[in-house]
Amino acid sequence: MELRQLRYFVEVAEREHMTEAADHLHVAQSAVSLQISKLEDELGVMLFERVGRNLKLTEIGKTFLFHIKKALQAIDFAKEKVDEYLDPEHGTIKIGYPSSFVNNLLPTIISNFKKKFPSVNFHLRQGSYAYLSKAVKNGDINISFLGPVPQEDQDINVHILFSEKFYAIVPHHHHLAERNQLVLSDLKDEDFVLFSDGFILRKIAIEACKMAGFMPKITSEGEDIDAIKGLVSAGIGVSILPENTLINNIPRMTKKIPITYPEVKRTVGIVIPKNRELAPSEKIFYQFVVDFFSKLERFK
Missing domain, CATH: 1.10.10.10 (Winged helix-like DNA-binding domain superfamily/Winged helix DNA-binding domain)
Incomplete structure (x- = not known):
């Protein structure tokens, strides 16, 4: 053959x-x-x-x-x-990432990495939480960002980079828009805009609402962060989104509000396979990411 x-x-x-x-x-x-x-x-x-x-x-x-x-x-x-092996600083790194990492997290990491290793190329692949976990396990990719990080898994190694809170995001004309903080039960009678069924951010939002004593009334759905924000901006409903998706990117006609109870948060990490060795350029990137966030944590 x-x-x-x-x-x-x-x-x-x-x-x-x-x-x-x-x-x-x-x-x-x-x-x-x-x-x-x-x-x-x-x-x-x-x-x-x-x-x-x-x-x-x-x-x-x-x-x-x-x-x-x-x-x-x-x-x-x-x-x-x-x-x-012949030239690890000129390799190509395949990275998986969810849509919630597009606006701030991923650009920050890659731009800082490229300053140090300008000749390394990237092949970036966006996917759902379930897809990215499976892709690392079966060898389609070797490195992925995930949030929340998976629980203990025999096939992948997880390194937690940081944890982040979720914020309520409401239309600017909403009756809660002038509030500096809220408890999640304040939204129990609102229409919610959430991710479609199967997305991890939908699951986090629903579980948080259940902890607050109610089931969210989901009237609209989207499959990426910008769609969710756009629907909220249009006054269709309210939503709950992770902090890094709102850094320097709060859409017009909306207001983000901290949630004081229950505490809604997720871990964010980088995952690699347990049973496959990373390529040299992948090792360089992985260690760079770990060191990068370690330094950020020390300066907080």
């Missing part, structure tokens, strides 16, 4: 279409078809079956794909390690 054949196979399997796979690979369809045929001849099995104009994996094809993707990840990772 040739490496080229395996990469062609994965592309066709994921797109379920020979022409689309060839276009994405920038090669002729006949070249892809030939390599797939050679691979099937060598293995002695049919990996695909034709369904209309599309191709579907056979059962053995599905099994083969599962293991080949892991093998290719290992090969790519090995090549990256060799390249970065």
